[in-house]
Amino acid sequence: MFVLRQCLTLGTKSSVRNFAAATNLVNVKINEDTGVVIMELNKPPVNSLNYELLEAMHRTLVKLENERCSGMILTSSSPNTFSAGLDLLEMYKPTVDKARKFWGMLQNTWIKLYSAPYPTVAAINGHSPAGGCLLAMSCEYRIMVPKKKIGLNETQLGIVAPQWFQDCMKNIIGSRQAEKALIAGTLFSSEEAAKIGLIDELATDKEDLMKKAHDFMDEQLGLPPLARSTVKIGFRKDTLNRLINSREVDTKYFIDFIFQPKVQESLEMYLQALKKK
Numbered sequence: 145m146f147v148l149r150q151c152l153t154l155g156t157k158s159s160v161r162n163f164a165a166a167t168n169l170v171n172v173k174i175n176e177d178t179g180v181v182i183m184e185l186n187k188p189p190v191n192s193l194n195y196e197l198l199e200a201m202h203r204t205l206v207k208l209e210n211e212r213c214s215g216m217i218l219t220s221s222s223p224n225t226f227s228a229g230l231d232l233l234e235m236y237k238p239t240v241d242k243a244r245k246f247w248g249m250l251q252n253t254w255i256k257l258y259s260a261p262y263p264t265v266a267a268i269n270g271h272s273p274a275g276g277c278l279l280a281m282s283c284e285y286r287i288m289v290p291k292k293k294i295g296l297n298e299t300q301l302g303i304v305a306p307q308w309f310q311d312c313m314k315n316i317i318g319s320r321q322a323e324k325a326l327i328a329g330t331l332f333s334s335e336e337a338a339k340i341g342l343i344d345e346l347a348t349d350k351e352d353l354m355k356k357a358h359d360f361m362d363e364q365l366g367l368p369p370l371a372r373s374t375v376k377i378g379f380r381k382d383t384l385n386r387l388i389n390s391r392e393v394d395t396k397y398f399i400d401f402i403f404q405p406k407v408q409e410s411l412e413m414y415l416q417a418l419k420k421k
């Protein structure tokens with residue numbers, strides 16, 4: 145029933161091959177009966193979000209919106225990790241131009257995902273720290289497999305979750321819980337995340353995860369789409385506009401922050417610790 149093709153427009157076998165060759169960082173599958181798309185992040189081993197992966201996601205999201213897809217389930221092909229967050233190598237000793245381009249693409253991708261008019265579900269099949277948590281929080285509904293970790297752990301790396309990451313968390317778990325979690329850089333277990341509402345449902349395994357994601361999608365497809373998306377955007381517009389109206393300031397803040405010697409030292413130590421694991 146599922147056909148892999150270049151988003152929604154191309155249906156021939158040769159298009160399938162072209163799509164796979166052009167963007168194998170993101171697999172896109174569409175259910176032709178419902179128009180629901182599964183977007184699977186496919187950058188082994190841990191889907192760290194570098195410029196190329198973000199660009200592939202952004203290109204796909206633009207296409208899904210233009211082609212009026214009916215819904216999107218975001219998941220990953222990794223057995224253990226949904227996404228390890230931003231690729232630390234993009235922040236460790238970059239050039240200013242590279243850092244600026246990277247941050248701009250992260251902003252673009254988040255704006256598209258957070259404002260998608262169609263229903264979005266994160267099927268969180270593994271760990272989801274920092275930028276991985278941001279992706280999940282940007283979807284409308286989150287389902288997660290057991291015994292994995294999710295949260296905005298930036299503080300623990302000596303960096304700071306940007307305001308729009310923080311806003312997303314506040315919107316989901318409330319200001320008090322978010323403040324505590326952000327200051328400590330807490331990574332919650334799936335079970336703890338379910339208790340505080342950071343995720344909506346726990347699944348038993350990947351199969352159950354995808355089933356639950358489709359169940360949520362079926363419910364959403366039963367609602368009048370214009371009314372649905374109008375309410376969604378109404379809830380999200382303040383958070384979106386806060387970034388949209390300050391993109392340049394946000395980029396400058398990011399660049400000034402990561403170029404500080406102390407921050408580069410923290411990143412270096414963290415990268416070394418990850419390699420030694």
Ligand SMILES: CC/C=C\CC/C=C/CC(=O)SCCNC(=O)CCNC(=O)[C@H](O)C(C)(C)COP(=O)(O)OP(=O)(O)OC[C@H]1O[C@@H](n2cnc3c(N)ncnc32)[C@H](O)[C@@H]1OP(=O)(O)O
Binds near residue numbers: 192193224228418
């Ligand atoms: C003012 C604003 C300023 C700054 C804002 C910046 C915002 C940043 C937000 C972020 O997203 S920062 C990224 C934070 N991410 C993390 O802390 C996650 C780090 N990774 C892990 O904890 C683990 O890798 C994992 C739990 C996700 C998966 O564990 P496991 O399956 O055991 O894999 P490994 O740890 O062995 O990793 C495999 C491989 O991948 C490399 N790697 C892991 N994460 C990243 C990453 N985020 N960026 C780049 N590379 C990463 C790791 O070093 C291993 O590399 P090898 O060469 O040793 O294979």
